[in-house]
Amino acid sequence: VQLQASGGGLVQPGGSLRLSCVASGLTFYDGIGWFRQPPGKEREGVSCISVREGITYYRDSVKDRFTISRDNAKNTVYLQMNSLKPEDTAVYYCATELLCRKRIMGVMTDTKWGQGTQVTVSS
DSSP states (O other), X not given: OEEXXXXXXXXXXXXXXXXXXXXXXXXXXXXXXXXXXXXXXXXEEEEEEETTTTEEEEOGGGTTTEEEEEEGGGTEEEEEEOSOOGGGOEEEEEEXXXXXXXXXXEOOTTOEEOOOEEEEEOO
């Protein structure tokens, strides 16, 4: 199982980035999404998508700015991040086999992680 994340970088406040995560080695997976770890802080769930549950989840601070989507044919999940703020600065990690519900997302015993990609929002 391999999750390959990309798309991070340096962007000015108000700018946009699109993160991508390609999943390989999985015959089926349902919940997939993104966590982030800001400097000096704990990891937090950002957004996830569950086909089985038919839902997407966003943490409150990114609602209406971030959009998660999934291309099953390419085994890829995207996180479109618009109107970026300095507080969005973090290492972003994609993960699958996670808890993904309408009001919560979290880590499970079998959660699988990709490598992080740095997102820096600064002028």
